[in-house]
Amino acid sequence: MTDSKRIVLSSDHAAIELRQVISKHIEAKGYEVADIGPTTPESTHYPLHGQAAAARVASGDCDLGIILCGTGQGIMMSANKVKGIRCGVCSDAFSARMIREHNNANMLSIGARVVGESIALELVDAFLDAEFEGGRHATRVDMIGD
Numbered sequence: 719m720t721d722s723k724r725i726v727l728s729s730d731h732a733a734i735e736l737r738q739v740i741s742k743h744i745e746a747k748g749y750e751v752a753d754i755g756p757t758t759p760e761s762t763h764y765p766l767h768g769q770a771a772a773a774r775v776a777s778g779d780c781d782l783g784i785i786l787c788g789t790g791q792g793i794m795m796s797a798n799k800v801k802g803i804r805c806g807v808c809s810d811a812f813s814a815r816m817i818r819e820h821n822n823a824n825m826l827s828i829g830a831r832v833v834g835e836s837i838a839l840e841l842v843d844a845f846l847d848a849e850f851e852g853g854r855h856a857t858r859v860d861m862i863g864d
């Protein structure tokens with residue numbers, strides 16, 4: 719386990735409770751967590767939170783990010799606008815592992831209105847436990863950046 723990794727967490731209002739469950743879960747796994755909110759349930763705008771989390775990863779302040787909104791889609795689209803971010807929205811553990819192994823994703827997006835708590839934690843584990851394989855995949859990932 720890569721216990722030195724620092725993970726940024728953020729969400730919109732639709733996913734505050736699930737984000738807090740995930741935060742406790744990954745802290746218990748030995749990761750350092752930067753939970754940048756929000757903490758109050760008022761309606762808010764997912765692009766603000768997706769881009770704030772993405773900026774932490776893009777700057778190198780955090781190694782990886784996990785972001786959530788109702789579907790996981792809007793916040794994922796917002797994060798992917800930040801240079802250097804590769805964020806995938808997943809609802810199955812296979813995809814959550816493969817976006818690390820093949821796509822070198824540095825952020826995972828989850829839909830709190832799509833998956834329940836148990837599946838969400840499976841996604842988080844699959845994503846965090848996987849490593850980028852490099853090799854032929856590195857060529858393709860570089861092409862995304864280009």
Ligand code: RB5
Pocket residue numbers: 730732764787788789790791792793
């Ligand atoms: C908020 O109601 C909802 O639109 C948002 O959480 C997300 O699902 C957008 O992609």
